[in-house]
Amino acid sequence: MKNNRRDFLQKIGAFGIASGAFPLSSLAAQEKAETRILQYEKPFTSADKIRLGVIGFGVQGHFDLRSALKVPGVELAGICDLYTGRIQNAKELYGDQLYTTRNYKDLLDRPDIDAVIIATHDVWHAKITLDALAKGKHVYCEKPMVYKISEGPAVIAAQKKSGKVLMVGSQRVSSIGLAKAKELLAAGEIGKLNMVNAVYDRQSSIGAWEYTIPKDANAESTDWERFIEVTGKMPYDSKKFFWWRAFKEVGTGVAGDLFIHLLSGTHLVTNSKGPETIYSTGQFSHWKDGRNLPDVMSGVMQYGDTAEHPAFQLTLQVNFVSGTGGNEVTRFVGSEGVMDVKGNNISIKRSIMPEAPGFGGYDSVFTFSKAMQDEMTKEYEAKWTPAQRARPKKDDITYAPPAGYDEHVDHFTNFFEAIRSGKPVVEDATFGFRAAAPALACNESYLNKKIIHWDPVNMKLKS
DSSP states (O other): OHHHHHTOOOOEEGGGTBOTTSOHHHHHTSSTTEEEEEEOOOOOOOSSOEEEEEEOOSHHHHHHHHHHTTSTTEEEEEEEOSSHHHHHHHHHHHOTTSOEESOHHHHHTOTTOOEEEEOSOGGGHHHHHHHHHHTTOEEEEESSSOSSGGGHHHHHHHHHHHTOOEEEEOGGGGOHHHHHHHHHHHTTTTOSEEEEEEEEEOBSTTTTTOOOOOTTOSTTTTTHHHHGGGTOOOOOOHHHHHSGGGOTTTOOHHIIIIIHHHHHHHHHHHTOOOOSEEEEEEEOOSOOSSOSSOSEEEEEEEEOOOSSSOOEEEEEEEETBOTTSOEEEEEEEETTEEEEEETTEEEEEEOOOOSSOOOSSSSGGGGSOHHHHHHHHHHHHHHSOHHHHSOOOOOOEEEEOOTTOOHHHHHHHHHHHHHHHOOOOSSOHHHHHHHHHHHHHHHHHHHHTSOEEEETTTTEEOO
16 A cells, blocks of 8 residues: 555646646645656647648658657648758658659748748758748748857747748657646745756767768769858768768757757746856867867856746756766756756655754864853754754655657647647747757857857847
8 A cells, every 4th residue: 555655646737737636735745756647638639731841851850740740630742852862761751742852942832831840950940941931831940940149030020020830849848747847846846946957968979960871972962052052162071961960060069959958948947038148168079070069068057037037057068978878857956956857757856954054063063162062052952943953854756757648749739739720839939049049159159268148038149
């Protein structure tokens, strides 16, 4: 019976932001280390068919399309990629009758396409997004939304002018885990927030973006001249096309790939608009393969005291040769405990200071005369009761997602529901830019060895 109580499953409706029939305070008082399953039963609707095009059919393009097609009423209408091998792969997967092209503008011209996924190299995100919105397409753009901070305002303005839905692809912000973490923080379960430690480590060549390069890769098979239209002239380089995240000419490194996930999640949980100061440093530790963006990087950001949250410091870490074997966790540190978020798994551990001030132990009291020690001990014990001197106890809690839960599908469900209903998305252009700008500022800080000052409300760099 005791073990049954320890394994008690408290069903939580995350998207009603409900905690069952009991308030958090009473649940937290139950037996130590309960495991509570986050239950999520989101209804799918398919009242209106949505025809989807994909621009960029690499690794993330494949993953995005698979998730998108799990949402009822969504149909694939076309795929664009510069590399001929991926065009062939698209037809092998979805049939010879599928419309394919190497020119994204041809895909945007098709009247039978309602929405597009943009999963290209970072350097192309803003350009294709602007063109797609101008053509009346709804846009799902992979993170970071922009390659340069200066591109952000134009994308936000274009989305507002078009009236179309723009969703940025940091899929974790649609997860039931972050929804619950947001609720728990707001409920004061770890006291007053003062620090967030966010880590996204890896330990593999693929994790470090050393993707397999096809044997037929060349300037013609990758349409290199079209590819460099937004970069300026560069000699053909297979690595810059297939390992692009590692190169500042076309990608945004660990900051744009992984820092931005940590930033998006932190902003969602805390309701933050962003940091005020940003500093980053990095090094080349292991993957010395010609890349010009580091494989180990850390960032420190200071968030101000606002109506949405108290002042807190955010530390960011990515290590591509981590002896941990790889680890992703965001730790929210408060005055009364910590909340670790690992994917959709949440653990809360509390440590609460006693009401009484410290006295004795590792203290200066033992250095006083015995008479003074005795006198002050007597006064302390008379003033503070044993209960006031003890640390209050609150049990640990863990939350876990139901088997088979997929936050990526949730993110696309949110996108397509917004198209059908007109309701706002969880990660629009403004949210996406407020996550992208601090991430990209980390690269600027690293490359120029300076602190970046940012206005999170007006979304502008400060001089």
